[in-house]
Amino acid sequence: MNKRHITRAGQGGDRDVFEYALLRVVPRVERGECINAGVVVYCRARAYVGARTHLDEARLLALDPDADVAGVRAALGAVEGVCTGGAAAGQAAGDDAGRRFRWLIAPRSTVLQPGPVHTGLTTDPAAEAERLLNLLVR
Template sequence: MPRVERGECINAGVLVYCRAKSFVAALTHLDEARLTALDPRADVAGVRAALRAVEGVCAGGDAAGQAAGDDAGRRFRWLIAPRSTVVQPGPVHTGLTEDPAAEAGRLLDLLVR
């Protein structure tokens, strides 16, 4: 949300969670031109860093920081919690898939790119 006070937002990624497969992943794509069209003073590097942090929490390991020891479901719930920052989660939607990793890519192409 480049201009939170005006309610402007752009999609910059997708987050997919599958409890049955203990899978959580985030894929991101930042359209810098669109971001700076909404707010020419937007901190593009800061937004990119926040998006990388979301990807890192999903990946687990050292990149997840304090969340590294948490299971996929707990990391997902932490990531979808409302925040008052520029990078905010959108609404959660449910669905079914046999391949959550492929679904994440499909959703990124459909909703973000």
């Protein structure tokens, strides 16, 4: 029995399991302060991986007036590109959605860091990404 069948037959109804992680901007790693700037969502049953981002420049600059806003925007754009796949994914272009998600959520000590992975149930992972962005980032 596959995971999707178990989910549909159980309390999840017609919903599928998904995983997500917040994307955090940590402008000065030594201080540990961060702002949420995006979310990455993965749903194995639907072979979906997607990212939604929103950078609040005023909040970022309040934490670090010298923050590299353009660099942070470029890093967020790169995450979106990896999720999209194809040429925009660079070396990850040939990887499936799950491998791209796992690569994106791997711990890093850079300015853009993934948070812990959480799970839920959804009928529409793309809509879930937008909902999480509005709830946890904006």
